[in-house]
Every structure is written in C-alpha cells, then in structure tokens.
Amino acid sequence: xxxxxxxxxxxxxxxxxxxxxxxxxxxxxxxxxxxxxxxxxxxxxxxxxxxxxxxxxxxxxxxxxxxxxxxxxxxxxxxxxxxxxxxxxxxxxxxxxxxxxxxxxxxxxxxxxxx
Amino acid sequence: xxxxxxxxxxxxxxxxxxxxxxxxxxxxxxxxxxxxxxxxxxxxxxxxxxxxxxxxxxxxxxxxxxxxxxxxxxxxxxxxxxxxxxxxxxxxxxxxxxxxxxxxxxxxxxxxxxxxxxxxxxxxxxxxxxxxxxxxxxxxxxxxxxxxxxxxxxxxxxxxxxxxxxxxxxxxxxxxxxxxxxxxxxxxxxxxxxxxxxxxxxxxxxxxxxxxxxxxxxxxxxxxxxxxxxxxxxxxxxxxxxxxxxxxxxxxxxxxxxxxxxxxxxxxxxxxxxxxxxxxxxxxxxxxxxxxxxxxxxxxxxxxxxxxxxxxxxxxxxxxxxxxxxxxxxxxxxxxxxxxxxxxxxxxxxxxxxxxxxxxxxxxxxxxxxxxxxxxxxxxxxxxxxxxxxxxxxxxxxxxxxxxxxx
Numbered sequence: 001x002x003x004x005x006x007x008x009x010x011x012x013x014x015x016x017x018x019x020x021x022x023x024x025x026x027x028x029x030x031x032x033x034x035x036x037x038x039x040x041x042x043x044x045x046x047x048x049x050x051x052x053x054x055x056x057x058x059x060x061x062x063x064x065x066x067x068x069x070x071x072x073x074x075x076x077x078x079x080x081x082x083x084x085x086x087x088x089x090x091x092x093x094x095x096x097x098x099x100x101x102x103x104x105x106x107x108x109x110x111x112x113x114x115x
Numbered sequence: 116x117x118x119x120x121x122x123x124x125x126x127x128x129x130x131x132x133x134x135x136x137x138x139x140x141x142x143x144x145x146x147x148x149x150x151x152x153x154x155x156x157x158x159x160x161x162x163x164x165x166x167x168x169x170x171x172x173x174x175x176x177x178x179x180x181x182x183x184x185x186x187x188x189x190x191x192x193x194x195x196x197x198x199x200x201x202x203x204x205x206x207x208x209x210x211x212x213x214x215x216x217x218x219x220x221x222x223x224x225x226x227x228x229x230x231x232x233x234x235x236x237x238x239x240x241x242x243x244x245x246x247x248x249x250x251x252x253x254x255x256x257x258x259x260x261x262x263x264x265x266x267x268x269x270x271x272x273x274x275x276x277x278x279x280x281x282x283x284x285x286x287x288x289x290x291x292x293x294x295x296x297x298x299x300x301x302x303x304x305x306x307x308x309x310x311x312x313x314x315x316x317x318x319x320x321x322x323x324x325x326x327x328x329x330x331x332x333x334x335x336x337x338x339x340x341x342x343x344x345x346x347x348x349x350x351x352x353x354x355x356x357x358x359x360x361x362x363x364x365x366x367x368x369x370x371x372x373x374x375x376x377x378x379x380x381x382x383x384x385x386x387x388x389x390x391x392x393x394x395x396x397x398x399x400x401x402x403x404x405x406x407x408x409x410x411x412x413x414x415x416x417x418x419x420x421x422x423x424x425x426x427x428x429x430x431x432x433x434x435x436x437x438x439x440x441x442x443x444x445x446x447x448x449x450x451x452x453x454x455x456x457x458x459x460x461x462x463x464x465x466x467x468x469x470x471x472x473x474x475x476x477x478x479x480x481x482x483x484x485x486x487x488x489x490x491x492x493x494x495x496x497x498x499x500x501x502x503x504x505x506x507x508x509x510x511x512x513x514x515x516x517x518x519x520x521x522x
Binding site: 009012013014015018019020021023024027052054060067068069094096097101103 | 423425
C-alpha cells in the first residue's frame, strides 16, 4: 500500500505533459517491473497517461545524436518503414533500444492521477 | 615448447613483432618478478629481456603469458556482459570451461599479421583464487600510419583483446586497449568507441566456445543512482532530524498560506510540488549551517548525465570531483526528475585516481577510460568488485528473461 501511495505521489507531482520512465518509478517505489508496467498501461487506457516512444540514432559524436518521439506504436512503425537511417545525419537508428516513457495527460479532478 | 632456443625462425619473428608492442610499464612487471636490471631505452630493455630468455633466466611459460598480456594493463575500456540465466556459471564449472577453451587455444608464437584472418584465441589462463579465466583474443587489424612525406598508408597488425570470465561477479568482460593509430579491427572501422568491436569479440566467443543470451543490465542504472545519492548525501543526523520536524510541524502551515493565494494551487499536483520545493530549500539551507559530515565513498563523481523523454542533462566537472556547493542542488534536481544515463566515477587507491565513464548499452555496461594513465588489471578487478556491490538482489527475480519492456 505504501508503495502504491509512493507511485501515486510520483505521478501526482508531474506537470502536464511531463514524461516519466517506468524504471524511474520502479527505482523510487520498489514495485516490480511487470506490475508497474501493467499499472501504467491501464492508466494509458484510461487516458490518465500517454505513451511516448523515444528512438535515437547512433551518431558516434554524442553531440550529434538525433532523437525522435512518437506518441503511439503505429506512428513509430510508420517512421521506421519510411526511414532506414536517421533522416538528419544518415546514422543508423537504434531500433534495438527504443525507450518507452509515459507522459501525464491533462490534469483534472484534483490532480491525483489515480482518480 | 620449452625455451627460446626451440623456436623456429618464423616463431622468433612473431615474438619480435609482439615485443615491439611492449611499453615501459609492462617491462616493469618482468623486472619485479625476475631480477633483471632493466633500464634505458625500450630497445635496450627488449635486448636485455631477449638475452635473459636465451640464457633461460626467465621462465618461458611466464614470458609467453607476460607477452600475451602486453595490452592488458593500459588505459583500457571495459565492456561487461551478463548472461540472461545465472545458472550458466553453475552449469559450466570453471575447470571444465577452461579445459574446453584450452583445446581451442593457439599460440602467440604462431600468430602474425600476414597469417591471421579472423579472431582466434591465442592464450588462456585460469586464476583459481579470483575464479577467473583470462583469454587473449587476437584479431586481424590495420594501423593508420604516415610515411616520411606525410602520406597516409595502412599497415597490417594484430590487435590483442582480453576476455575475462569472472565466476565471482558472474559476468564476461572485455578489456580493450585504445591502441594508438588503430584504424580497423576484424574489418570493423574503429570510430569513437570500441562497442562494435567488443560485440564482435563476444559473438566469436559465444559461437565458438560458450553460447548464451545477454541480459539487460538494468541494475547499473539503479547502481549509478545510488552512487550519486551516496556522494551528495549530507550524512548529518542533525539535519535529518530537523527536516523531519519541519515536515511534521511547519509544512502544512506554509502550504496553507501558499494555496490561499491562488485557487488553482489547491490541486494536489501543485501542493506536492510546493512541498518538495520547500523541503529541498530547507535542507539546502540547513546544510549551509550544519555542514555535511565527511564519509568514505567507493567512488567520487566527476560527470552526471541524465535524461527523461527526449531531453538529456549533464553536469561535468571535467575530470575533477563534482563540487558539493556548486553542483549538489542541480544534481539533486536531476536525480528527482530524471534517470541517470551515464556517470563519471573516480576510484582512488594509494593516492592514484582511476576515472571511468560508466554507461549502459541495451545489453552491456561500458566503462570507458577518460585519461591516458595505465591501470593494472588488479585495480580494474577492485573497481568492478565495488561496483558489483550496487547490484540489487531484486535483479535475480528477473532470471529467465521475463523483462518485456526496456526503458
């Protein structure tokens, strides 16, 4: 219960459109990975959170790595179908390391994201 | 093989080829073990060692191990791979795996740039106390050089990489020397890092010697976060007590004042953020008065990179430890809002600093050197032993590859 309260606090404190990674929440709450992802995905279904998929290129110069953000899997896949390489620097796209984040939706109902 | 005099002409030539790679630091290892008066130029030291070899003053087996390990104690970058299933080490006991590797081990004396076409094991040794197998892998390589008229040309070379199978830490690690002028290794052009080359060495090992799947070493992200928290922890119980009292007795009063000023502030999202800001501010000012209490940390930190979503943040003190007064508040904000993505740590032993930049790749951990000073393997062992202490027990719950989503 204490863990869920912590999770609630961590999601409540987020600003609208602020993103959070599941591993950040796991680290702060100690809730197992599969449970936290289940909770977050249910919250996406209820439109309390939005998905955010981050894809980066592997430009060897750290300063020239390009990032792409997609709000759903379909848009991500569509981009990958059209682009074999980074469209800004022609480096490879790190398709094996796509990061999943969650973004807080519009805050209503007193701000508590669990309702 | 019993001694230098038994070598044929080609083997002597190969021995000389690898002797040319030996630097002053590596000679000092021989000097410590055998009472050979080394000194003067590198050429002079090479001649003295060859003379001692011919006179059987140096044990030939010891010498070949030393020669194989020529690039092991440099400012090497380390790549750590962990198996998905921890029973890999139980199912493959160290002695039987070592026997299996030995059967496929060639010799440095039969290795030359002309003959070597693909990655080969050319030496293997076992350390029962440390529970490690150390494998020398030779890969065909090219050096990028310039002639007297400054025209670039490529020269065939042999690159030596080291794979250490550590049964105590239950991982495989590659120690790769940042050889000067290296252009390509195993037909992979070396760009900024050795990642692709490390993966090629591991693919060879998995294909020829021990197949296994990599795990996603997510624990290192947690480990790096704990290292940062320890480093910036004020460690002062007086501050801790005063913070709790503030939280219990004053916080609600202050929040009440703040939220009456703006109707929207009554939303719990705003209240939580006010609470966090007030607590952080109160803590920072208490630290000004009561000071942090010094403590022994495993590592100091000179670089902290973190990110969330598509944004990344960095605090970098260019090799020096991050200063408490300059960076604590900012790094604390980064820790509260983001996940660490890479960390610059310095391990100090006997007054010498060994800085590394740690980062997590999707299936390995890299520790890159950020200066040129050589690091004995024993120091690397110590760094990794201390780092491994940050590996949470929780990670073992995931054995069996049940993790479905990467960060």
